[in-house]
Amino acid sequence: MxxxxxxxxxxGRLYGALGTGALLAGGLAYVGLADPHRPGFVFPPCPFKxxxxxxxxxxxxxxxxxxxxxxxxxxxxxxxxxLLVGLPALLVWVVVRWRTxxxxxxxxxxxxxxxxxIGWTVVRNMPGFPLVPTLLDG
Numbered sequence: 001m002x003x004x005x006x007x008x009x010x011x012g013r014l015y016g017a018l019g020t021g022a023l024l025a026g027g028l029a030y031v032g033l034a035d036p037h038r039p040g041f042v043f044p045p046c047p048f049k050x051x052x053x054x055x056x057x058x059x060x061x062x063x064x065x066x067x068x069x070x071x072x073x074x075x076x077x078x079x080x081x082x083l084l085v086g087l088p089a090l091l092v093w094v095v096v097r098w099r100t101x102x103x104x105x106x107x108x109x110x111x112x113x114x115x116x117x118i119g120w121t122v123v124r125n126m127p128g129f130p131l132v133p134t135l136l137d138g
Contacts, residue, residue: 032069036062054125057082057117078131082120 034041041062048056060080067076068084076084090113097104123129 028065028069031062031065034066036066054121057120081131082116082124086116 036043043062046056046059048054049059058080061083064076064079064084067073067079093109094104124131
């Protein structure tokens with residue numbers, strides 16, 4: 001028989017996981033049904049872009065997610081190829097490290113992620129860079 005505190009702890013984790021899943025499903029449903037390519041899309045603007053005028057490493061992520069949910073891989077690549085490739089790679093890294101019992105994010109790993117994100121930010125904001133997140137008028 002489990003102790004009452006262990007039962008409460010596992011129940012709390014279950015409710016937390018269910019709540020997180022519900023929020024994730026609701027967010028994906030909103031991004032899938034609404035169109036972030038349209039100017040009237042209700043979502044706060046990127047604070048980095050508001051302050052600097054540059055696209056941050058994640059700019060275009062909602063549009064990329066919308067395109068993926070609609071099966072448009074080409075548009076997803078244009079909106080944010082860095083996240084499209086980087087997030088699954090990072091997820092695989094975390095799962096492998098966690099399953100093997102090694103530290104998940106070491107300092108060298110954090111440095112690599114930071115250098116890649118900064119490099120992507122600089123490259124994607126250069127004049128003439130072809131992969132620009134799409135916004136549709138009207």
